[in-house]
Amino acid sequence: MVSEILVPMDDSEHAEKALEYAIDNFPEAEISVLHVIGVPSSMMGEATTLALEDDAEEAVTKRTDPVFKRAQEIAKKRNREVTTLTGIGHPARNIIDRAEEYDTIVIGAHGSDWKRASRRFLVGNVADAVSKRAPIPVIVVR
Known part of the structure; x- marks a missing residue:
């Protein structure tokens, strides 16, 4: 029986x-919704820029709030609750x-990065990496 589910979310329709x-x-x-901040880039990753913020906690909240609010809206429409979690670093890891x-x-199946070809080249397909490396079952939704 499946009793605990992790749903990684970004701002994409697929998520x-x-x-x-x-x-x-x-x-x-x-259900726990995870939003990860900090996609690697050719310059500085988003996680690195958090260290440069005057208030890192506020910066994290600013980046996660839209995703978590959308997750809560989806859950509320279905009379459910979700827990929200924030990660920092590479999403797949x-x-x-x-x-x-x-x-x-x-x-x-695709996050918001699939629209940005240069970023996708650097990051790779998160869903693909997770499905290949996760020690538990992974359901990929299109």
């Missing part, structure tokens, strides 16, 4: 569909490092 899938198909499971705390991962 929203993954959360909807998890809620609709696992009505008894506790963050997801894989947390995987053993859950029964399964439900992830969108």
Whole structure:
């Protein structure tokens, strides 16, 4: 039985569909939504720029709030609650490092980075990396 699910989310439509899938198909499971800040880039990664902020905690909240608000809206429409988690660093690594705390991962096929070819080249496909390396089942939602 699946009792705890990790749903990585960014601001993409595929991530929203993954959360909807998890809620609709696992009505008894506790769902944690993870948003990871800090995609590597050719210059400085987003996580590095957090260290340069006057108030790093406020900067993290500013970056995570839109994603978490959307996750809460999706859950509320379905009379469910979700827990929110923030990660800093590489998205795939963050997801894989947390995987053993859950029964399964439900992830969108493409995140918001797929629209940015140069970023996708550097980062790779997070869903692909997670599905290949996670020690638990992974459901990829289109």
